[in-house]
Amino acid sequence: MSGSNISFVRNAILEPQPAPASQRGAVAWIRRNLLATPKDVVLTVIAVAALAWVLPQMINWLFIQAVWTGTDRTFCATTVQGGTQPDGWSGACWAFVNAKLDQFVYGRYTLNERWRPTLVFIMFAALLTPMLIPSMPRKGLNALLLFVALPLVSIWLLYGGFGLEIVETPLWGGLLVTLVVSFVGIAVSLPFGIALALGRRSKMPVVKMVCVIFIEVVRGIPLITVLFMASVMLPLFLPQGWNVDKLIRAIIGVSIFASAYMAEVIRGGLQAIPKGQYEGADSLGLGYWQKTRLIILPQAIKLVIPGIVNTFIGMFKDTSLVSIISMFDLLGIVRLNFSDGNWASAVTPLTGLIFAGFVFWIFCFGMSRYSVFMERHLDTGHKR
Structure with a gap:
């Protein structure tokens, strides 16, 4: 074999190959996370069965049989109670939430002055958003405006004085008080x-x-x-x-x-x-x-x-x-x-509590996900 030009060393690097089909995609994720062991299989079957039994009823009550518009309780009540539902109580009474939404946001804040808390909400969102984005410049100025200037302006706008009608704090309520506190x-x-x-x-x-x-x-x-x-x-x-x-x-x-x-x-x-x-x-x-x-x-x-x-x-x-x-x-x-x-019915309280719970969940879930984002963004201690 002397003098031969046969080489056993590859001159070109092999192109990267995709992972096997069994190791990627939705099927692989299900096998790895839901069906990895006999115990996982049993728990997955029980969970799927429970969801199959509960979800259709929840969806039916929350959305399909729900009443979305109306001016009083009769739209959610039975005919025996003087309502329009012939076969029993309706699903969720979202008409109640729709009718009371302004109160849920502003409480008893003076009707003609509600543009003031609305303006505060807009300014708060406008200053908070760039503060939460790590790549945005001028963080010092942003923090000064958010934590010093905004509270002072908000006190003046929400309470009044200096040319604005005074709205006493006992009239404040709803989401406004939750966010302020x-x-x-x-x-x-x-x-x-x-x-x-x-x-x-x-x-x-x-x-x-x-x-x-x-x-x-x-x-x-x-x-x-x-x-x-x-x-x-x-x-x-x-x-x-x-x-x-x-x-x-x-x-x-x-x-x-x-x-x-x-x-x-x-x-x-x-x-x-x-x-x-x-x-x-x-x-x-x-x-x-x-x-x-x-x-x-x-x-x-x-x-x-x-x-x-x-x-x-x-x-x-x-x-x-x-x-x-x-x-x-x-x-x-x-x-x-x-x-x-005007809104007293069997489904009104549960609907209102579900709405309040959902609003709280939106804010809490947002804070939780931002926490995860910041952890990943700042996690540089173990990177090589």
Whole structure:
């Protein structure tokens, strides 16, 4: 074979081949996730059977047999009750939601002035959207407008004065109150939680003791108790003649409660930072605040994003408890409208509660998915 030009080394790289058909596509996903073991097969069959039994009934009640338009309860009631449904109650009474939608959004806010909360909603969305997009420039200016300028302008627009009709906060309600309380609570609880977490880890005994007492006391009592104390007991500690608006009391109570939980979430992230990070910052000659702001906090907050968002979601849902101080958020205003005799029917309450639950789910699911997005965006620690 000497002198032969036969070569056993390939000169060209083989083109990448697609994965086998059995390892890709919907069939492969079903095999891998639903039918991998006999136990998975049994659970999948049970789940499919349950869905096949429940879903058609839910779809039929929620959409097919539902009443979408109407002016009163007769459109959802039986003929025996003076309604138009001959064979029993209708499905979901979405006509009730449609008729009361303005109240669900604005509460009892003055009808001719509802353009003001609408404008606040638009400004909030316009400033929040670029804040949530990592690639958008001028984050500092965006944050200044969102957390400083917007609240000041919103107070003027929503409450009035300086040329606008004053709308007292007892007239506020619905989604407006839910968003106001939750937004302020989120904006206040995160920085206060960070301060409390740093204080709890402080080497100064007095600062550490104050932070520990605050966190443990607030975490040891229910939010209803905090709101009750903010509403009933707070005025007792104020000078005579002073009064604090109920909405302000609710915001203070929610913010205090969320700050204590946020402090423990942040403290967990601080404890997860390796000691070498502190030593490396010290070796660079950084002071305490430089080290904390530039080295420690960015890493700690990244580690506890799920816990932070979980606290935000819990706080958003807990805004429904402000009804204890006679403030009607979305759920409260929905329940309040159950007493309207024009819409009293067997299906009205369930329809209203489903609507309120769906609105809460939309906001909470959005926060959850954004949390997942940010985790992936910031997860650079293990990339090679």
